[in-house]
Amino acid sequence: MSQPTIRFDDGAVYERAMGVWSRDAGQTFLDWLAPEAGLAWVDVGCGNGAFTELLMERCAPSEAQGIDPSEGQISFARLRAGAEGAVFQQGDAMALPFPDHRFDAAVMALVIFFVPDPAKGVAEMVRVTRPGGMVTAYAWDILGGGFPFDPIQREMRLLGGFPALPPNAAVSTLPALHALWTAAGLEEVETREIIARRSFDDFEDFWISSTGSGGMNPSLAAMAPGDVDLVKSRVGDSLTIDASGRIQCQARANAVRGRVPGSPQ
Amino acid sequence: MSTDTSVDPRLLEILVCPVTKGPLRYDRTAGELVSEKAGLAYPIRDGIPIMLPDEARKF
Numbered sequence: 001m002s003q004p005t006i007r008f009d010d011g012a013v014y015e016r017a018m019g020v021w022s023r024d025a026g027q028t029f030l031d032w033l034a035p036e037a038g039l040a041w042v043d044v045g046c047g048n049g050a051f052t053e054l055l056m057e058r059c060a061p062s063e064a065q066g067i068d069p070s071e072g073q074i075s076f077a078r079l080r081a082g083a084e085g086a087v088f089q090q091g092d093a094m095a096l097p098f099p100d101h102r103f104d105a106a107v108m109a110l111v112i113f114f115v116p117d118p119a120k121g122v123a124e125m126v127r128v129t130r131p132g133g134m135v136t137a138y139a140w141d142i143l144g145g146g147f148p149f150d151p152i153q154r155e156m157r158l159l160g161g162f163p164a165l166p167p168n169a170a171v172s173t174l175p176a177l178h179a180l181w182t183a184a185g186l187e188e189v190e191t192r193e194i195i196a197r198r199s200f201d202d203f204e205d206f207w208i209s210s211t212g213s214g215g216m217n218p219s220l221a222a223m224a225p226g227d228v229d230l231v232k233s234r235v236g237d238s239l240t241i242d243a244s245g246r247i248q249c250q251a252r253a254n255a256v257r258g259r260v261p262g263s264p265q
Numbered sequence: 266m267s268t269d270t271s272v273d274p275r276l277l278e279i280l281v282c283p284v285t286k287g288p289l290r291y292d293r294t295a296g297e298l299v300s301e302k303a304g305l306a307y308p309i310r311d312g313i314p315i316m317l318p319d320e321a322r323k324f
Contacts, residue, residue: 065279067316069317071310071313071315074313075311075313078313087273087275087276088313089276089280089313089314089315089316090313090314090315090316090317090320091283091316091317092283092316092317092318095283095284095316095318096283097280097281097282097283097314097316098279098280098281099279099281099286100286102279
């Protein structure tokens with residue numbers, strides 16, 4: 001049986017499902033990178049601009065280019081008030097439309113497992129980053145159960161469902177990221193784990209937020225309605241509810257950074 | 266006011282053909298970014314250049 005593929009065409013729906021998670025992980029990621037202000041950034045696979053917005057808020061970039069293959073996501077990103085000043089366009093991570101050494105820093109935020117050939121994507125980031133510049137990424141630890149929707153996917157699998165996974169889920173383990181960065185010729189390669197936290201008003205809020213996007217919807221739709229109900233009730237039982245009745249969730253991403261060889265110009 | 270095929274001048278300065286990494290020519294009339302070397306014309310829709318080789322017009 002073929003697995004449903006994941007598509008994110010609607011920036012607003014994606015925002016509710018993933019944007020909040022992405023933002024929390026992105027904050028910790030930027031704390032770790034601690035980049036200086038005034039850098040020229042390229043955000044590869046910028047999606048709806050969630051991370052680009054963080055860059056604009058926190059890093060005072062001299063320039064921020066966002067690139068993503070999805071027209072719907074780019075349209076949303078361009079209207080994001082917090083990303084004003086960034087420039088967005090449609091493009092392919094494996095064939096970036098930028099000249100060599102153009103940027104001080106390149107980043108893939110929660111996207112490397114979607115790139116059909118991740119090594120090619122990293123090579124492109126290296127190509128467009130200047131000597132001494134920074135090539136970075138963070139990605140959900142999907143195989144390690146770190147994906148925000150893992151509580152749902154786990155129950156789906158137990159009932160014979162096929163939750164859609166990114167095509168290269170295996171690339172986001174710490175050793176795999178380290179190996180990719182090293183193989184791309186990057187220096188001073190470091191990795192670390194990032195914990196993201198998010199709370200929901202109640203179970204309905206959790207469920208609607210998590211299943212509304214192109215990531216989860218097709219996989220659930222492919223299951224028998226009775227099984228979906230069962231998944232729902234088992235997930236409900238497995239979640240952590242705090243004293244105020246809110247649902248507290250946690251996800252885990254892995255991050256990597258490396259430096260392009262050569263001295264800065 | 267921006268028309269459908271107008272494009273941010275900041276983009277034109279930096280974009281290259283994603284296939285050849287060579288220069289692009291802005292064809293204002295056609296609303297395309299043309300890579301002579303690759304024989305590809307990248308469309309501009311709603312002001313967004315579509316820099317995807319698969320979606321480019323071959324010539």
